[in-house]
Amino acid sequence: MDFKFTDAQIMLQKVAKEFAETEIAPIAAEVDKLGYFPKESFEKMTKIGFTGIGTPVEHGGSGGSDIDKAIVVTEIAKKCAATAAILSIHTIFAAVVEKFGNKEQKEKYLPRVTQGGSLGAFALTEPNAGSDAASAKTTAILDEESGEYVLNGTKCFISGGGQAEYLAIFALTDATKGLKGMSCILVEKGTPGFSIGKIEEKMGIHGSETAELIFDNCRVPKENLIGMEGKGFHIAMSALDGARIGVAAQALGIAEGALEETIKYVHERVQFGKTIAQLQGIQWYIADMATKTECAKWMMYRAAYLKKEGLPHTKEAAMAKLNASENARFVTNLALQIHGGYGYMRDYPLERMYRDAKITEIYEGTSEIHKVVISRAVIG
Numbered sequence: 001m002d003f004k005f006t007d008a009q010i011m012l013q014k015v016a017k018e019f020a021e022t023e024i025a026p027i028a029a030e031v032d033k034l035g036y037f038p039k040e041s042f043e044k045m046t047k048i049g050f051t052g053i054g055t056p057v058e059h060g061g062s063g064g065s066d067i068d069k070a071i072v073v074t075e076i077a078k079k080c081a082a083t084a085a086i087l088s089i090h091t092i093f094a095a096v097v098e099k100f101g102n103k104e105q106k107e108k109y110l111p112r113v114t115q116g117g118s119l120g121a122f123a124l125t126e127p128n129a130g131s132d133a134a135s136a137k138t139t140a141i142l143d144e145e146s147g148e149y150v151l152n153g154t155k156c157f158i159s160g161g162g163q164a165e166y167l168a169i170f171a172l173t174d175a176t177k178g179l180k181g182m183s184c185i186l187v188e189k190g191t192p193g194f195s196i197g198k199i200e201e202k203m204g205i206h207g208s209e210t211a212e213l214i215f216d217n218c219r220v221p222k223e224n225l226i227g228m229e230g231k232g233f234h235i236a237m238s239a240l241d242g243a244r245i246g247v248a249a250q251a252l253g254i255a256e257g258a259l260e261e262t263i264k265y266v267h268e269r270v271q272f273g274k275t276i277a278q279l280q281g282i283q284w285y286i287a288d289m290a291t292k293t294e295c296a297k298w299m300m301y302r303a304a305y306l307k308k309e310g311l312p313h314t315k316e317a318a319m320a321k322l323n324a325s326e327n328a329r330f331v332t333n334l335a336l337q338i339h340g341g342y343g344y345m346r347d348y349p350l351e352r353m354y355r356d357a358k359i360t361e362i363y364e365g366t367s368e369i370h371k372v373v374i375s376r377a378v379i380g
Contacts, residue, residue: 003298005071012068016075019048028080032352035206037163041083043117050087052114055094060111065308066242070249070300077253078260081356082207084253086119088246089159089208093120096168096184096239100227105186109166121164122243123155123213124236130157131369133170133233134178138215140171140185147222149173149185151193151215159363161211162196165189168239169213170232182232186224193218204355241314242307243364244321248300251324251360255293258328258335258353262286265339265348276338285338289331296324315377322370325360332357 005013023044031038045051053069055061069091077084094113097105113120129135138153151171161167167187174181187194197212227235263286266277276282303320306313332354336343343350361367 003301005067009068009071012064013071013075015048016050016072019044019050020076020079024076024083025079028083029346029349029352031080031082031207033206033346035201037209038080038083038086038207042086042119045083045087046115046117049115051090051117052094054091055098055110055114059098059106059114060116061094061098061114066245066304067301067308070245070252070304073246073249074253074256077250078257080207081250081254081353082205084250085205085208085359086160088250089122089243090120091246092122092239092243093164093166093168095242096122096226096235097186099238100184100231100235101186104223105226109186113166118165119160119163121158121160121167122239123158123161123167124170125155125157127154127156131366133182133236136170136172136182138169138171139175140169140173140183140220142173142222143219146219148219149222149225151185151187151218151220153215154197155213155215157200157363158211158213159208161213162199162209167213168226169215170236171215173229173232177230179233180230182236183229184226184232184235185220186226187215187218187220191218191220202359204352204357204359237314240364241317244317244370245300245303245307245313247360247364248296248303248317248320248324251321251328251357252293252296252300254328254353254357254360255289255296255324255331258332258350258357259286259289259293261349261353262289262335262338265342282338285334289334292327293331296320296327299323315374318365318370318373318377321360321364322367322374325357325367328357328360 049062050072052062053064057063073084073088112118140149140151169185169187172181173183193216195214197214200210269276300320303316336350336354339350
């Protein structure tokens with residue numbers, strides 16, 4: 001089995017690494033402290049082609065696969081998990097339109113989100129329908145006379161929801177059918193009846209805005225239906241398989257970034273007359289951190305490879321996300337411990353990484369939900 005990157009992927013990784021170090025790292029602490037959306041960074045990622053990775057060139061994208069996307073997200077997450085989350089979640093919207101949209105939708109929207117600088121978002125979660133998507137209440141009822149869907153309801157915890165120009169909204173077009181009555185509707189920012197509610201104050205990834213979306217008789221043209229009516233849940237689950245690989249890449253980047261910071265620190269920190277890199281206890285910590293992170297890396301890339309090849313990958317994506325997210329928490333915890341009091345201070349990025357790591361165990365499906373997905377696939 002070949003675990004090598006192609007020459008193009010090696011070059012992509014180099015470009016992403018340099019971009020993260022020169023453009024992302026210098027403002028990461030400020031983005032976290034002030035909690036603002038790094039618009040300038042997003043614009044630069046658009047210019048360099050990162051926002052179009054995974055979308056075919058003929059539709060305005062940069063081409064490439066989920067492997068390429070994971071490479072970029074990982075490198076950016078090493079320096080700023082919030083910026084990596086913005087990019088990773090943004091690409092979900094493009095993936096939904098690319099895979100399930102019709103010709104007109106692809107031609108209209110994909111160039112805008114891949115090279116036009118517009119942010120896309122994905123809205124499934126509701127106040128009473130987090131892990132339990134079947135409890136969704138938001139409706140999109142077709143008004144036959146006007147040829148418009150009328151949306152009513154509330155979505156919550158939507159990453160990028162307040163900044164996004166275009167959103168894939170999952171709503172019930174037939175409430176009597178439950179999940180079989182769920183559809184995917186594309187809603188543009190500024191549509192009458194659509195408003196932004198509460199902007200959440202979070203533990204971490206402060207630069208990635210998390211918003212409440214409110215729909216009050218919001219009218220959307222019938223042609224904004226993505227795919228077929230009643231296929232929304234299928235579209236959402238397909239999108240989440242890819243999104244979970246993206247979260248695994250975010251978690252991997254956080255872990256690798258924390259490990260890099262720790263290796264640098266243990267060679268600099270002197271205690272008891274020698275660097276702490278010479279202490280066996282520290283060496284064991286580093287060994288555990290490095291081994292678990294390497295495992296997380298290849299589980300994530302295997303899931304991305306399966307997706308690229310069009311092979312079943314639901315179980316593998318769930319495993320990769322579960323493992324990588326738990327590893328990110330493990331590694332950042334040990335990294336902070338090794339840094340001692342310094343790690344707890346904002347002079348070092350460890351306390352930010354520690355806070356940012358936690359969300360990877362929660363969004364795009366909690367660890368517990370992933371265990372359900374995995375066990376069902378294994379048990380049958």
